[in-house]
Amino acid sequence: MTYNVEPWTQGTLAENIAKAGVSRRDFMKFCSGLAAIFAVGTPAMANAASLKPSAEQIAKALGEVKKPLVVWLQLQECTGCMESVLRSGGTTVEEVVLNLLSVNYNELVMAAAGEAAEKTLEDANNQDHILVVNGSVPLKDDGIYCTIGGKSAKQILEDSAKNASMILAVGACAVFGSVQAAKPNPTGAVGVDEIIKDKPVINVSGCPPIGEVITATLAYILTHGKAPEVDAEGRPLFAYGQRIHDSCPRRPHYDAGQYVRTFDDAGAREGWCLYDVGCKGPSTFSPCPIVQWNLKSGWPIGAGHPCIGCTERDFYDRFTPFYQTLPSAPGFGVESTTEKIGLGLTGVVAAGVAVHAGITAAQKAADRRATKNSPMAAFGDTAPGAKKPEPATETTEKSEA
C-alpha cells in the first residue's frame, strides 16, 4: 500500500492521515496494535487498568492531536533504529504517523541540507518540542568523534534538550552507548541520560528497538499528555514489563528440559529451547515475542537464534560471548546448569513449573528494585570478576519426551 504523505501544516492527525489515504479501517487496525503494545507490560504497573486504553480511546485521543513539534537527532549511530521504524516490511500507518511527526527535523528523511537544515533545527529548538535521540554521545577528546555542522554531539544534544518537554533515547546507543561504549570504549561513548540530568529521559531500548514500540511510545505521550511509567532502567513499563522468557513459545521446552545443544541437532529442528546455546531471554525484558518484527513476520528466537539481550544495559560487555550459556538458570540456584534442570524437571515437571512460576514472580519484583548497572543476580548474573559456576561434569540423558 502506498500512501501520499504531505507535510502536516494544519488540522488534526486524523485529518492528515485521511489526507494521506489511510482508511479509517487501517487507522483502527494501527490503534488496535498500539492497544496491544500498551497492554504487554501492564500487569507490572501500579495503575494498570487506567493505562490500558481501548483501540477506540486511542484512535480518539491520537486523532485529535494537533501537529506536535518533534526534533529527531541522529548522533553516533548506524541508522538501524530509523530503519527499524521506516523499513518494517511495507508502507505502514506507523510510517505515515512518523513521517508526519518527524517532519520538522530528522537528518535521514528531511529534504533540507546544510545551513537550511541547521536553521530548521535552531528554529525547532527555540520552541517547545518532543526530542527523540538515536545514537550515543562520544565525550573523549572533546567529542571530536561525532560532530555535525562543526558542533559536537554533546553540544547538539544539550541545545536540543533545553526546550524539550519530553526526551526519548531510542536504541541501545542512545540509552547507554551500546557497542561503541563496549570495553575499551575508544570514543568515551555514553547514553543521553548521562548528559541530560535535569529532565527525565525515556529509554526505548533495543538494538534496534522494535519500530512499533518506538511509535507506541510517541503515541503514548501524545495520547496521555505525559511520560509513561518506567522501570529501573527508564524503559516504558507498558512495553518492557515482561521478560522474553515469560512469553517465549519455546518456554514449554525449557520447563521440560528440552534444549538445543548445537544449531543443527534434532532439538533445533524441533524448536526446542535455546538456553544452552546462549539465549539471554531469561535476563531480558522486551516485548519481542509478542510484538515481533517486520509486520509481525518473525523474531530472532522464532527464527532459531538465541536472544542476545540487546534491550539490557551494557549487554555487549555483560552478555558476550553471545553463544555462551548464562552462568546459571533463574530459579534453580547459581550452580544449576541446563543438564541438571532437565534431569530434575523430567521427574517432577509439574512441581518444577509451579516453583519456577513463583520464583519468576519474585524475580520480577526483585528486578524492579535493581539499580542501574548492577548485575542481575536474581537471574543468575555474576558480578564482574566473580567466580562463575563450574560446568556440569555429570552426563545426563537428554529428554526426548
Ligand code: SF4
Ligand atoms: S541501537 Fe543498534 S540499530 Fe540503533 S543506532 Fe545503535 S547500533 Fe544502530
Ligand code: SF4
Ligand atoms: S531460554 Fe530463550 S529460547 Fe528458552 S524459553 Fe527462555 S527465552 Fe525462550
